[in-house]
Amino acid sequence: xxxxxxxEAKTHFSKLVERAEAGEEIVIGKAGKPVAxxxxxxxxxxxxKPGGMKIEFAPDYDSILVDKxxxxxxxxxxxxPPARHARPVVVDRSKQSPLRKRASSHx
Numbered sequence: 753x754x755x756x757x758x759x760e761a762k763t764h765f766s767k768l769v770e771r772a773e774a775g776e777e778i779v780i781g782k783a784g785k786p787v788a789x790x791x792x793x794x795x796x797x798x799x800x801k802p803g804g805m806k807i808e809f810a811p812d813y814d815s816i817l818v819d820k821x822x823x824x825x826x827x828x829x830x831x832x833p834p835a836r837h838a839r840p841v842v843v844d845r846s847k848q849s850p851l852r853k854r855a856s857s858h859x
Contacts, residue, residue, distance in 0.1 A: 755781035761790075 761768060761780045768778050768790055778790040823829075 753779055753786075755779050755784065755786055757784075758782055 756768065756778055758780060761778075772778055772790045772792050775792055777792075779786045780788040780790060
């Protein structure tokens, strides 16, 4: 096994890549000891196997009790906004804290 030192690998990197592309494995070493290997890249082909995944469904997955918001999103219907609490229009200043009364009277 031939070990190429790091300095030589940096100097001749493109040539080493060409050699690796041709199928050769290049070992790169530091102080004579192997530390890395430059190998040709190969794509792994994934072969799908039907039925290879086990899926369990909840017992009520096809229940007619579907969330209305999800149903509206699925069918493109407008969603009603959630009801808001009515806010009082008039603020009763007599129920203001004593500290706030003092602060507002100095203005």
